[in-house]
Amino acid sequence: DIQMTQSPSSLSASVGDRVTITCRASQSISSYLNWYQQKPGKAPNLLIYAASRLQSGVPSRFSGSGSGTDFTLTISTLQPEDFATYYCQQSYSTPYTFGQGTKLEIK
């Protein structure tokens, strides 16, 4: 199975900050990497697919990069509504594992 490891597990930041979350796969997954945002009590929401493609309707302050085993999600200028938990997921091979999540909190 492919293990997905996110870092950090939690992060405190302020509105206006630039934030980067990292996701590392235990083996190469090419660009088969997706990012989701989840707010408390809500279903996840797709942000980025295929490592770097922005889902329709998602603000352009979100961006993704990487390929192979190392990936990043960047939020260029944090907004109040961005405080949430973020998950990466590989769609390269079954089981389609998620990272453990990164909780982004207000400093």
Next chain:
Amino acid sequence: EVQVVESGGDLVQPGGSLRLSCAASGFTFSSYEVNWVRQAPGKGLEWISYISSSGFTIYYADSVKGRFTISRDNAKNSLYLQMNSLRDEDTAVYYCARVGVWDLSWYIDLWGRGTLVTVSS
């Protein structure tokens, strides 16, 4: 409105069974692959099962293989998850999750609100 709505979650005893349903509307359900994803209370997301648009290709996570069965009825725009031999660790919110495809890559582009399954005596 494009949506998927889960139902069937309940309190069940260990060793018991439950059948979850997911009703799709607003899109051509038969054209889409679908997953079940679950989330234990206070924990992260766990992919548990996938079914192709035709129903011919199915995958399971090891944690549910042999106990859970995914199926679909395209004529009824519905997805199902039959859950047998339930364990305490199956307690979670279960999400129905539609697959979007770009090139050879896939992702989950539509999630339901989830249905809560509680396994407890």
